[in-house]
Amino acid sequence: MRPVGGALGAEIGGIDASRAMAPGIADQIRAALDRHLVIFLRDQSVSLGQLKAFSTCFGELTRVPYVGGLADHPQIIAVLKEADEHNISTFGGTWHTDFSFLEHPPAASILFAEQVPAVGGDTLWANMYAAYEALSPGMQQTLAGLNAMHSGHVYGAARPPANSATSQSIRISRNNPEADVERAHPVVRVNPRTGRRALYVNPVYTTRFEDMTQHESRGLLGFLYAHCTRAEFTCRLQWAPGTIAVWDNRYSLHMAVNDYDGYRRLMYRTSTVGETPIGPAEASASSPGHG
Numbered sequence: 001m002r003p004v005g006g007a008l009g010a011e012i013g014g015i016d017a018s019r020a021m022a023p024g025i026a027d028q029i030r031a032a033l034d035r036h037l038v039i040f041l042r043d044q045s046v047s048l049g050q051l052k053a054f055s056t057c058f059g060e061l062t063r064v065p066y067v068g069g070l071a072d073h074p075q076i077i078a079v080l081k082e083a084d085e086h087n088i089s090t091f092g093g094t095w096h097t098d099f100s101f102l103e104h105p106p107a108a109s110i111l112f113a114e115q116v117p118a119v120g121g122d123t124l125w126a127n128m129y130a131a132y133e134a135l136s137p138g139m140q141q142t143l144a145g146l147n148a149m150h151s152g153h154v155y156g157a158a159r160p161p162a163n164s165a166t167s168q169s170i171r172i173s174r175n176n177p178e179a180d181v182e183r184a185h186p187v188v189r190v191n192p193r194t195g196r197r198a199l200y201v202n203p204v205y206t207t208r209f210e211d212m213t214q215h216e217s218r219g220l221l222g223f224l225y226a227h228c229t230r231a232e233f234t235c236r237l238q239w240a241p242g243t244i245a246v247w248d249n250r251y252s253l254h255m256a257v258n259d260y261d262g263y264r265r266l267m268y269r270t271s272t273v274g275e276t277p278i279g280p281a282e283a284s285a286s287s288p289g290h291g
C-alpha cells in the first residue's frame, strides 16, 4: 500500500478484483479505505458481474435514483462522455458527494475505468475530516449546531435541462419534482464508529442552511466550499484502463476534471447502502460515554 497524498488516497497492489477475496484481505482493504478514504487498484480486468462481486466487499449494493442503470446490471451505471461531445459539463464535474440529498446517501462508491483519455479526465477527492479539523474552534462550534438542506435539484423540475447540460451519453432522468424536495443533514457529520467529525456540505446538492434563506446561506457555504477543497486536503487520480477507485462517500468530496474534449471516457460505477448522517447531538445521545 502506497499513500498518494498527505491528506487522503492510497494505491494498493497485489489484489485481483476479479477473484473472490479471502476474508482477511477484505478486512485489510476496508481498513485501508477507512484510513485513506479513497483507494486505487491498478491494472484490473473485471467483468461487470465481477465488479459487482468486488463492490460487495464494501457493503450491500444500492441503486441510485435519476441515473439509469445498465439493462443487465441495474446496480451499475455507465459514466460515459463520447469523443464528439464538446462544451458540455461532465457528470460529476463539480465538487460533490454522491446523492447527499437522499435519506441514506451511499456509503461507498466504486468506479472502474474501461476507457479513458491518454491524458486528462482525472478525478480529485477531498478529505472532509481534515477540512473540519482545520477550522477554528469557534467555527467548529458554530457549525456543530447547524443542519444544511440538500436536494437533487439538478435532476429536478425547477432547473431546466438546458442549464445543466451534461453528457447525452448518461441516462439521466430529469424534470422529476421529487428531486426538488429538500432534506436536512447535519453540517458536521460524525462517524458513529469512531466519533470523528467531518464537514458535510457540497456545492452541487447543498442548497442552504436549515431555517435560513439561500441568500443568507451563500456567504458561509461559499467559505466552506472554498475551505474544504483547498489543495492540501485533496488528492488526484490519473486513470488508466483497468484502474478501480473505491471511495468513502460519507467523509470525502470528489470531482471529475472535464479537460478531455475529443476523447471517449467510459467508467462503470456501483454504490453501497449508506446510513442516515448523524451530527454531534445525535452522536452524543447514542453513545452515553460521550456526555
Ligand SMILES: [Fe+2]
Binding pocket: 092, 096, 097, 098, 254
Ligand atoms: Fe460523483
